[in-house]
Amino acid sequence: MSMKKAIKFTLLLSIAICIQLFFNAPIAKAEQKKYMDNEVNISKKDLIILLEKLSGNLGSDIADIGNYANADEEYIKSSAEKLKGLNIIDEHVSFANLYESPKKEEVYYLLARYIGIGAAEGKTAFIDDEKLQSWSRGYIKELENLGVIEGKDKNFEPDKVLNRGELRNVIKELFLTVINTSQNFKVDENNKSKAFIVVNTNDAVIENIKIHNPILINQKASNGKLRIMNSDISKIYIAAGSQNFEVQLSNSKLQSAKSLGKNITYTSLGSDGKVVPLPNPEEYKPEGRKPVKKIIKGSRSHSSSGSYFGNNSQKENKSQSDKETEEKATPQDKDIVKPEEKTGTGKITENKKTQSEVPPKVNEGAHNEGDKNSATQNLSEDFIVLNEHLYADKTLKYKAAQGVNLEDKALIGLKLSGENNGVKLNVKWEGDSLQQVKNSQKGEYRLAVSSLEDLVINDKNYGKVKFIVKIIIE
DSSP: OOHHHHHHHHHHHHHHHHHHHHHHHHHHHHOOOOOSOTTSBOOHHHHHHHHHHHTTSSOSOTTOTTOOTTOOHHHHHHHHHHHHHTTSSOTTSOOSOTTSOOBHHHHHHHHHHHHTOOOOSSOOSOTTGGGSOHHHHHHHHHHHHTTSSOOTTOOOOTTOBOBHHHHHHHHHHHEEEEEOSSEEEEOOTTOOOOOEEEEOSSEEEEEOOOSOEEEEEOGGGOSEEEEEESOEEEEEEEOTTOEEEEEEEESOEEEEEEEOSEEEEEEEEOTTSOEEEOOOOBOOOSTTOOOOOOOOOOOBOTTOOOBTTBOTTSOOOOOHHHHHHHHTOOHHHHTOOOOEEOTTTOOEEOOOOSSOOOOOOOOTTSOOSTTTTOTTTTOBOSEEEOSTTBOTTSOEEEOGGGOOOOOSEEOEEETTTOBOOSOOEEEEEEOTTHHHHHTTOSEEEEEEEEESSOEEETTEEEESOEEEEEEEEO
8 A cells, every 4th residue: 555545544444533533422421320239228338438539548439339449348347437536427326236227317427427417406397207316407498408308398207217219319418529530519599509519629619609608628638729710619528637728719709618637728719819717617616615606807908808807898698697696796796897889889888886896804824913914915907817716706817726826927818707808917916824825735825916007998107007916725
């Protein structure tokens, strides 16, 4: 065969292959995987494998229940022990016999505890609510509250044994997607599911969530960042063992967070490219402290993202659940007066305080002689330090076990609104209890913070400011 004919033949063959791929691709994409084991009853072994897949520890598809991804008996037993150590498996659901079939109630209970949701009070909307055990009802109720499951005019059938087909339906109901690799996940415009998005990678972007989907961030995402763009997130749950992780909002809203992790930070990326820290929205508190029920406005630059932590150009759109949480606010929360907002101007007119804020209790180990000769006497309370330790009651809260680092540079904002210029200033910390704070001694303190440079916010120069910061070390 001549060279010309050989080249011609190769080109024709390539074109033929391309045409075939073109016509076959849509068909392959449209095909959904069919499982032949839908009628097989699930076992507790299946549940352990499912949790390992959800955590990103096993590579198989979570819907492929019969595929154990080469996990042997020892691996499964070890995983069960690990889940007990994390208090996901407890005394209510025994895993002594891995081949035993769990009840439907046990499946939802275990998945709810894996996610990290708390138990809500009251009855569920299911017709047969009285058949639910007291230890499972609150978790199923909370899944209802989140909009993940719907109980109205339905029976739950808590004692039912699920087959693999029914477990696949439960997975579809509770989990919208599991992100195991670095990628951009963009939710379809027609999505109506309020199911969880599970993140197992330390470099992911989530876009276009419009109906308050919750997010679960697992330990595998540690030492990384999740960017949330153009989205409305109801709640973020951060699993135990997660650490050194940043949640960054860009033109997005986050209502609240619950974290069992360490060193979790929240930031806002403005359209001008500035990244500023946000107040900590986490509800989890060690040592039995009551959770903060109300989210305050937070840090923003001249062009902050539209998060619940701060958007001065728009009024917050409060849902019924937001109103309920405000009604549950502590007396100290109710003393916080929000600034008036003018739509479209981006400017704030501050209201005068109608009630004075109640100062925190002074630490028993600290010197307290009426604050005489104290560096904190008669100082301004109009400013706050904005960092990852800021809570809704305008207090910086630290965990003694993790230490307290009072940085030499701090982002300072207005206390009422959280407005700031996005630039950290050199500061000096002072006070009778300064050394106790630096030594991470548990207690409640008042320290003075002085800016060593002029503070300028929205073109207004406040000069070198000196103000009180309230600190709690738990």
